[in-house]
Amino acid sequence: MDICIIGAGYVGLTTAAVLADIGHTVFCTDRDEAKIDQLKQGVIPVYEPGLSAMLLRNMESGKLIFDTSVSAYISQCPILMIAVGTPPSKDGSADLSAIYSVIRNIADMIRSPKTIVIKSTVPPGTADQIKQWLLAHSVSPDLFHIVSNPEFLREGTAIYDTLHPDRIVIGAVEQSAALQVKELYKTITTTFLLTTNREAELIKYASNAFLAVKVSFINEISKVCEAFNADITRVAEGIGLDKRIGPQFLQAGLGYGGSCLPKDVDALIHAAESKQLKMRMLNAAKKINRSQLSLYVNKLKSKLGECSHNQRIAVWGATFKENTDDIRASQAIALMKKLTKLGYHVYAYDPLAHPSLPSVIWCESAYEAVEQSDALIVATCWPEFMEADWLTVKQAMRRPVIVDARNRLDRAMLQSLGFEYTGIGRPESTT
Numbered sequence: 001m002d003i004c005i006i007g008a009g010y011v012g013l014t015t016a017a018v019l020a021d022i023g024h025t026v027f028c029t030d031r032d033e034a035k036i037d038q039l040k041q042g043v044i045p046v047y048e049p050g051l052s053a054m055l056l057r058n059m060e061s062g063k064l065i066f067d068t069s070v071s072a073y074i075s076q077c078p079i080l081m082i083a084v085g086t087p088p089s090k091d092g093s094a095d096l097s098a099i100y101s102v103i104r105n106i107a108d109m110i111r112s113p114k115t116i117v118i119k120s121t122v123p124p125g126t127a128d129q130i131k132q133w134l135l136a137h138s139v140s141p142d143l144f145h146i147v148s149n150p151e152f153l154r155e156g157t158a159i160y161d162t163l164h165p166d167r168i169v170i171g172a173v174e175q176s177a178a179l180q181v182k183e184l185y186k187t188i189t190t191t192f193l194l195t196t197n198r199e200a201e202l203i204k205y206a207s208n209a210f211l212a213v214k215v216s217f218i219n220e221i222s223k224v225c226e227a228f229n230a231d232i233t234r235v236a237e238g239i240g241l242d243k244r245i246g247p248q249f250l251q252a253g254l255g256y257g258g259s260c261l262p263k264d265v266d267a268l269i270h271a272a273e274s275k276q277l278k279m280r281m282l283n284a285a286k287k288i289n290r291s292q293l294s295l296y297v298n299k300l301k302s303k304l305g306e307c308s309h310n311q312r313i314a315v316w317g318a319t320f321k322e323n324t325d326d327i328r329a330s331q332a333i334a335l336m337k338k339l340t341k342l343g344y345h346v347y348a349y350d351p352l353a354h355p356s357l358p359s360v361i362w363c364e365s366a367y368e369a370v371e372q373s374d375a376l377i378v379a380t381c382w383p384e385f386m387e388a389d390w391l392t393v394k395q396a397m398r399r400p401v402i403v404d405a406r407n408r409l410d411r412a413m414l415q416s417l418g419f420e421y422t423g424i425g426r427p428e429s430t431t
């Protein structure tokens, strides 16, 4: 099948690579001309393990074509897949301006029947509103179907997740359009769930909201663990063995960030409020997530005393999690901003990201960042941090204080080397 994907970000590029690999012919476009120019030259604008090789392979075989001039492809392809961003607006709602800009283009160019697939995450009711918009702009109902096909990939494992999804959700009014989209994923073995558009849109939001609540839940329980001298890592293991709960998303720490969980929680709250519904649980999850930053600052203060202006803090990790270059809504960056505001000197290192932040000094290596530092905060669990040479780290530091903001380091090993270790919900002794 010929497919035109509009939006060459993490989702658009991953989907383009996988659909081309499956055997479809994929045309991919973006309003960012520089990005498309880079892609044409084989330069992949985002870091995502395995993506580059899969894109290049399919570009070489001619199954994947990048271009800025989309009109020819819109007329050629029966399937138009929208994967543009839906970032948060100031009031928390999803900003759908990029979606409508694409819809306007489609409305101008549509001459033959199209299946318009909404891959972007959009609030419940969006597909129906788009349909009304197209009809109001004199596009014949015979020329389009709208299918909601939300994406569930995680950054860092996007290719794997797209090839091995837990489910593929396809929401549509017309069964023929739903089956056409199902056919796109013909080689993928998974559960296909056919729903209405609104159900598909809500499945996406509810999934991310549930994950956010799960993280905030374990962060709340970690405080109880700390108060009762119990270890959250063992408590989480014990909870997770219950099949009804499952072991994933029970990692206590700095809280959730990224381009999806925070914005989708906000957008769901906003959508519910538009129907006079208060999302008490989601608001609580947000509040807990925000409070994780102060919690870690207090942990730092309990080790170093109140901030004096010559304290030097090393922060390892800037991305919202490991194996991605994405810093959108990163808790690591929010923490750095909080620390510099309080007067700490922050020396930071991340293997991929070093955004310009007031008063943060970016270092060339993890070891350079810890030179003469009074504490090290591990904010993101990049593999190179997990495998650090801790003796070298200890020798470089002024005070061997480690704040493990993701609870992933080997506490016993670090303590045996003489580090003062602080995690969350992991008491120093369990007596």
Ligand SMILES: NC(=O)c1ccc[n+]([C@@H]2O[C@H](COP(=O)([O-])OP(=O)(O)OC[C@H]3O[C@@H](n4cnc5c(N)ncnc54)[C@H](O)[C@@H]3O)[C@@H](O)[C@H]2O)c1
Pocket: 006, 007, 008, 009, 010, 011, 012, 029, 030, 031, 032, 035, 083, 084, 085, 086, 098, 099, 101, 102, 119, 120, 121, 122, 151, 152, 153, 154, 155, 259, 260
């Ligand atoms: N990143 C993820 O892990 C993930 C996972 C699942 C779902 N999603 C959802 O998928 C959507 C895309 O997310 P992303 O992370 O890939 O975003 P992104 O910001 O990485 O990419 C979006 C791309 O769309 C392009 N774009 C914007 N307006 C355009 C227009 N009018 N015409 C053509 N191109 C346009 C941008 O230039 C950009 O390259 C969002 O709705 C997001 O919530 C993201």
Ligand SMILES: O=c1ccn([C@@H]2O[C@H](COP(=O)(O)OP(=O)(O)O[C@H]3O[C@H](CO)[C@@H](O)[C@H](O)[C@H]3O)[C@@H](O)[C@H]2O)c(=O)[nH]1
Pocket: 121, 151, 152, 153, 154, 155, 156, 208, 211, 215, 248, 249, 250, 251, 252, 253, 254, 255, 256, 257, 258, 259, 260, 261, 264, 320, 321
């Ligand atoms: O036990 C955990 C698991 C995750 N996190 C944090 O939660 C955030 C989100 O992690 P993750 O969900 O792995 O990242 P994303 O790549 O943003 O993926 C989420 O958001 C995507 C965009 O909607 C969805 O497609 C995915 O299914 C959903 O997992 C990160 O800051 C993690 O550090 C924790 O603190 N504890």
